[in-house]
Amino acid sequence: MKRRLSIPFLIGLTILTVLVLCALFPDLVAPYDPLAFDYTAMMVAPNAAHPFGTDQFGRDLLSRTIHAAGIDLQIALFATIGPLLIGATIGLLVGWFGGLADTLVGRLIDLVQTFPFLVLVIAIVAVLGPGLNNMYVAVALVGWVFYARLMRGEVLVQKGADYIAAARALGYSQRRLMLRHIMPNAIRPVLIYLVTDMALAILLGSSLGYLGLGAQPPTPEWGVLVADGKNFFTTAPWMSLFPGLAIVLTGLGFSLTGDGLADLMDVRR
C-alpha cells in the first residue's frame, strides 16, 4: 500500500530536522559565539549582521537561540522518556492484572492529577534544588500518571478483545499475552501522546528556566532567554520574541510530526 505523506507532516519533519541539525552542530550553524560579549553592538535591533538582534551584553541572539536548541531538545527527550517508561509499565501491569493494585494505583493517579502539574513539578524541583537533572526527576515523578492512565485504559479495551481470548485458548503464557499481544496494540495512543508531550515538555523546561529552576545561566535555553529579555521588552522586544518563536515553532513541529506519525503507524488504514 502506498501512503501519501501529508503536507503538515512534512512541515513538522522539516522543522524538527532543522532543530536537530542546530542541536547537533550549533557551531556550524550559528554565526557567532553565543557567550561572547560585544560592547560595540549592545541591544541592536535585528539587522543583516544580527538577524535576531543582540542582547544587553551584545551577544548575538540568533546564535544563542541556535545553541539553546540542543538543551531544549534534550529536555523534550529526557522529560518525556522517564514518565513514558514508568507510566506505560505501570499502566500495562495494573490494567492487565487488575485487582487491588489497580484500585490503589487508580486512586494514586487521581490524587496526583488533582494537583496542577506545573505547581507539583515546581514544588519538587524546589525541594531537590534547581537544575535540569532535578527537573527530569520531578517530571518523571509527576508525569507518569498521564501515561499510566492512558495505557491502563487502552489495556482494558484490548484485554476484552477476542484475539486475546483466542490467544489464551491457544495456551499462550501471561507474559506473551501481555508483551506481544496487549502491548503492541495498546501502546499506540501512548506514543502519540508522547510526541505531544514533548512539545509540552519544552514549554515546561522553558517555564522552569524562566523561573530560574531549570537550565542555569549562562547556558542558553529558550525559557531563560525569554526571561532575560522580559526586562527590556518595551525597548528591545526581539530579545524575548525570537526565543519565544523558537518555542512555538518547536511545539508546532512536534505536534505536526506526532499527528503525521499517528496516521502512518495505523496499519489498519
Add this chain to the structure above:
Amino acid sequence: MTAALLEIDHLSKRFPLRRSTLDALRGRPRPMLQAVHDVSLSIARGEAVGIVGESGCGKSTLARCLVRLHEPDSGRIAYNGADVLALAGDQRRAFNRSVQMVFQDPYGSLHPRQTVDRILAEPLAIHGVPDAETRIERALDEVGLGTGFRFRYPHQLSGGQRQRIAIARALILEPQILLLDEPTSALDASVQAEVLNLLDALRCRRGLTFVMVSHDLAVVTHLCERLMVMQRGQTVEFLSAPDLAAHRVTNAYTLSLMHASSGFKRAAEPGHLEPLS
C-alpha cells in the same frame, strides 16, 4: 452411544455484578448473574452438537468455560475422562492443543498487527510443533485461501477471509474438538454459507468433533446432528436435527426460536396498510 469425548457435568457459572458502596457497607451480598446454571452435556467423538438460545442465555459462557476462558463455579468438565478444570502445566497445554475455538467476530479475533503468517506461526512455536512452514501453507490451502494470503494483515482481508484465518489458526494445532461461537453471525448471508460448507468439509476430512453455539437454528441444523436448547442459563431441551427439520418440536421456547429463525413475517400485506390520518 460411544464413550463421551467431552463430558459436561452440572456446570454452573456466575458473574459478580456491581454493588453500590452503600450496599457493600450494609453487608449485603454482591448481586450475581447466573450465566450458566446446572448444565450437563455429553459429547461423543466425531459428533457435532449445537447449543442454541437467544442472546444472553449463557451459551457463549458455556463454550468459554470449556476452553477455560472462564473458570466455572461448580460442576465438572471431563475430556477423555480427565478433569479439565484440574489440568495444569504441560497437561493444560496438551488440552489447549486438543480443544480450540473460533470466535464470533472475525474483526476482533485476529491480532491486528500480526500478519497471517505470524498469527499461524505463533501457536506452532509455543507448542513446539515442527515444520511450521509446510503446516502454515497447508492450513491456508485447507481453508481455501492459498499461500497468497500469508503475508497480509487482517485489515487487508474481508470478514469471510478473516474468519477462514481464524479457523486455520484454530485447526493448525490439529485439535480434536472445535468450539464454534457463532462463527458465521458476523458475516453476510452468502459468505455464511461458504464458511459453513468449509466447516462441514473440514469436519468430515479431519473427523473433528464440533460444538457450535448459535442463536440461528437454521445454521445449527445445517451443521449439527444434535442440539441443546438453552434459556436463561439452563437447558430447556435436547433435540435431534431431523426432529427440528421436521418441526417435531413441543417446547414453546424452542418453537419461538424456530419461528424467529425462519425470518421476519410481514404483519400485513403492503397493500392493506391503513392510511395515515
